[in-house]
Structures are given as C-alpha cells and as structure tokens.
Amino acid sequence: MKSIQTNKLIEWRRTFHQFPEIGWTEFVTTGTIISILREMNIEVKAGPHIICRESILGRDEKLVNEAIKIAEEEGISTELLVEMDGLTGCMAIIDTEIPGPTFTFRFDIDCVYVQESNDDTHLPNKQGFASCRSGLMHACGHDGHTAVGLGLAHWLKQNIHALRGKYKLIFQPAEEGVRGARAISDSGILDDTDYFMGMHIGCNLKKGEIALDPFDFLCTTKLDISLKGKVSDATDEPEKGNNALAGACFLVNEILAIPRHGKGMTRVNVGTLIAGENRSLIPSSAKMQLEVRGQDAEITQYLFDNIKRYVDAAAVAYQLDTKIEITGEATNFRNDPEMINIMQGAINSHPELVNITLPLGGSEDVSLMVRRVQEKGGKAIFFLVGADQSDGHHKEKFDIDEEALSIGLTLFTEGILSILNM
Ligand SMILES: [Zn+2]
Structure with a gap:
C-alpha cells in the first residue's frame, strides 16, 4: 500500500x-x-x-x-x-x-x-x-x-x-x-x-x-454568567441602584464554597469578573467566566445545578437580570x-x-x-x-x-x- x-x-x-x-x-x-x-x-x-x-x-x-x-x-x-x-x-x-x-x-x-x-x-x-x-x-x-x-x-x-x-x-x-x-x-x-x-x-x-x-477524562462545563442591574449615583441616590457587582461577589463566594462531591473529584474555578462603570456609580453590570470539572457527568451536573441555584438567588436578592451561557462542554x-x-x-x-x-x-x-x-x-x-x-x-x-x-x-x-x- x-x-x-x-x-x-x-x-x-x-x-x-x-x-x-x-x-x-x-x-x-x-x-x-x-x-x-x-x-x-x-x-x-x-x-x-x-x-x-x-x-x-x-x-x-x-x-x-x-x-x-x-x-x-x-x-x-x-x-x-x-x-x-x-x-x-x-x-x-x-x-x-x-x-x-x-x-x-x-x-x-x-x-x-x-x-x-x-x-x-x-x-x-x-x-x-x-x-x-x-x-x-x-x-x-x-x-x-x-x-x-x-x-x-x-x-x-x-x-x-x-x-x-x-x-x-x-x-x-x-x-x-x-x-x-x-x-x-x-x-x-x-x-x-x-x-x-x-x-x-x-x-x-x-x-x-x-x-x-x-x-x-474529566467532564467539564464552561460558563459565562452575565448580571444586569440598574445604575444610579452612589452619593445622591444609592438606594435606587441594583448592584450587579455585589451580586457577582455573592456568586463568587457561594460558587467557590459549593460542597465537594463524595463520589469523585471536582474542580471549580471563577476565572474572571469584570464589573461596573466607575467609582461613583452603583455598578449595573457584571460578567464572569468560570468552569467546573467533575469525575463524571453526574458530579459535573451537580456543580452546574448548584451554580444555577445561586444565580437564581442573586437575581432575587440583588434584583438583577441574569443569564447563564454555556460556552464549552466535554x-x-x-x-x-x-x-x-x-x-x-x-x-x-x-x-x-x-x-x-x-x-x-x-x-x-x-x-x-x-x-x-x-x-x-x-x-x-x-x-x-x-x-x-x-x-x-x-x-x-x-x-x-x-x-x-x-x-x-x-x-x-x-x-x-x-x-x-x-
Ligand atoms: Zn489539544
């Protein structure tokens, strides 16, 4: 041949x-x-x-x-x-x-x-x-x-x-x-x-x-999370803003604290967080890039489900529009x-x-x-x-x-x- x-x-x-x-x-x-x-x-x-x-x-x-x-x-x-x-x-x-x-x-x-x-x-x-x-x-x-x-x-x-x-x-x-x-x-x-x-x-x-x-081979899901709030002046009327940065910080803490899974290995990383307009405004938008990995599909789904629940919680607590976009998957x-x-x-x-x-x-x-x-x-x-x-x-x-x-x-x-x- x-x-x-x-x-x-x-x-x-x-x-x-x-x-x-x-x-x-x-x-x-x-x-x-x-x-x-x-x-x-x-x-x-x-x-x-x-x-x-x-x-x-x-x-x-x-x-x-x-x-x-x-x-x-x-x-x-x-x-x-x-x-x-x-x-x-x-x-x-x-x-x-x-x-x-x-x-x-x-x-x-x-x-x-x-x-x-x-x-x-x-x-x-x-x-x-x-x-x-x-x-x-x-x-x-x-x-x-x-x-x-x-x-x-x-x-x-x-x-x-x-x-x-x-x-x-x-x-x-x-x-x-x-x-x-x-x-x-x-x-x-x-x-x-x-x-x-x-x-x-x-x-x-x-x-x-x-x-x-x-x-x-590790299962993984890559996610982008977007949070949209409402901008307002932080001195004159801070009560009127919906703070997307605060919602994102809540999320970072909660996501990193998701309990590990007894059935196998997990990895969680929030890699980026970009938020806000400037020093004097209540931040109205935030965007995070993160990834989870798990030993099998069930464990990875468990991580994803937790993240989703926290995002829903942030939406209610901070009055934000939220969006989760899956950007990669294996x-x-x-x-x-x-x-x-x-x-x-x-x-x-x-x-x-x-x-x-x-x-x-x-x-x-x-x-x-x-x-x-x-x-x-x-x-x-x-x-x-x-x-x-x-x-x-x-x-x-x-x-x-x-x-x-x-x-x-x-x-x-x-x-x-x-x-x-x-
Ligand atoms: Zn390669």
Whole structure:
C-alpha cells in the first residue's frame, strides 16, 4: 500500500504552524485544508454541512468577522469564504462505493492564545516556521493533527481500489475551550459511523509510546454568567441602584464554597469578573467566566445545578437580570475494547511502538463525539501518540518530534486494514 512521505506531513504541519487561528476563526486553515483535499480530487463539505448552528458554543461573532477579513487578505478565495458561510471546519469524504463499514476520523485544527518563544534554540525559530501571528500559537499539536488528517486522506485516495466502505474525515474547529464538538455531534454526521478514531499528539509521552486506552477524562462545563442591574449615583441616590457587582461577589463566594462531591473529584474555578462603570456609580453590570470539572457527568451536573441555584438567588436578592451561557462542554468516556485490541495488533507489528497506560486527567471535546458514536451503536477509540515534546502543552516552547506524525498516520491506516481484515 502506498503511503505519503514523512516530508509531506512535516511540510503541511509547518504550513499550519506558521498561521495559527483560534477556535471558530480558522478560515485560512480551513481554506488551505479544502484546497489541498480538492487538489487530490477528494470530495469536501465545508462547515455549514457539518455544524448544527443552534448547538454552537463559545463563538465570538466579532472575532469571526475579523478573521474573515484576514482570510481575504491571506488570499482565501471569495468562493471558498462564501461556501464556508461563517463556519470553519470541513469534512472530506472518500467513498469506495464497495459495501463495507463507515469510518469517521476526527482531527482538530485550532490554536491557543500563547505567544511563541523567540528563543533561538526553539526549532520553529531555527527552521523558520514559527507562528507569524502575535499571541497565537499551535502549542497543543493540532497543526500536527491536521497534517495527519491530510496524510490519511491522501492514503485513502491512493488506495481506494483496494479498500471497502466509506471514509469521513472531520477537520474540527474550536477544540480548545471544548467548544466545537457539540455542534458537529448534533449535526448528525456521526450517526452512520461504524468505526470512529481520533488521536492527540504529545501528552507528555515519549516518541514511540502510544496510550491506546487513556482514562480519567474529566467532564467539564464552561460558563459565562452575565448580571444586569440598574445604575444610579452612589452619593445622591444609592438606594435606587441594583448592584450587579455585589451580586457577582455573592456568586463568587457561594460558587467557590459549593460542597465537594463524595463520589469523585471536582474542580471549580471563577476565572474572571469584570464589573461596573466607575467609582461613583452603583455598578449595573457584571460578567464572569468560570468552569467546573467533575469525575463524571453526574458530579459535573451537580456543580452546574448548584451554580444555577445561586444565580437564581442573586437575581432575587440583588434584583438583577441574569443569564447563564454555556460556552464549552466535554464529558467522560471509555474506548471500546474491540478498538483497543485492533490497535494493539497494529502496535505489535512495530517493535519501536509500545502501549502505555495513562490517565489523561484533562478534558477533550472528542468525548462528545465518542459518546454519540457509541450511543448509535458504533465503536470508537481516541488514543495518544507520544512525540518527545520539548515543553508542556499550551507552553511557549511546545514542539513535537515530527516523526510522530508518521506514527499517528500508520496507526490509522493499519487500524483500517485490520478492521477490513486485510
Ligand atoms: Zn489539544
């Protein structure tokens, strides 16, 4: 079977690394992915076909509009931007038209708010492919995921006559902040999936180490709470104001004091609070950003229910209009044993690869997609691919050993061949 050169994967990864885009604004990235896929004569559907607009979480319209202008400047064609219709991400479809299983693969494409190191020893600087965008960086390896996705599309197209079934490759926007998967999952495009695969590169594993069954994925809900009161002069008529800042302070204290749950781990953080007009006015508005995490969905729901009750209480006590907006969401899951066995088979034929037991202890919105596939009777796996990374995820010197890109691709292709009994 023909496979792509490692050099090509590296070239693609570096192209994406140079132009990182934050979740829901990946217009240049998506435009580039679509163009590369279409050059390979692969069918591609843009964002509007794979995203349920009502289920979008944490999308900032202002950032989106700015990003579309930047994409125009960067040479993304008007046709492509019209096709995207404000929604990033896309799906490649390779249909062998021979009866067989439907495979779905997920590759996330967004970056994080990190300023890339300008240290000479940092490889992207040495080799001239560091981020050209201030304050933005592919510091989580999603540039590598995107490259592997293109590599897989290429492999499938090259070998289409030897394969059976249908292959869908989802290039997902906005994984960071666990925002993108809900809208993709709710669109229904996963529902005919027999086999689902996704991966993450890095995860503090050495190159050659693979975690086929990472566990301890934390459920999380990200929330924005807005409080609206009534402004009034703090000297002349303080009694006429409805104090949103006071309501927010009440909330911070109560939320941080929610009793922990006996059945498992919890995390609660109020990360920001912005409120008020100026020193002499009763503050009429407040906005808070917070997140909760729990060991399972029940515990996370318990945290959310408590917050909701306190917000209702603040509304009554301080006479405020309140709004809770969920801006991100992930849950927990376990890989299907059948899929783990299949991938273990792939690892066994490569002496340089080893399966490592690893608790993740973080959150990933692929969890929503895995759950959806499993609920509809499909089998799913999300595995981690070690890459001798040079710094932690979301850190300024994060970098991967690019040979890990071929390892990731090999696991996908061998997993497919094993499922097809080839
Ligand atoms: Zn990531």
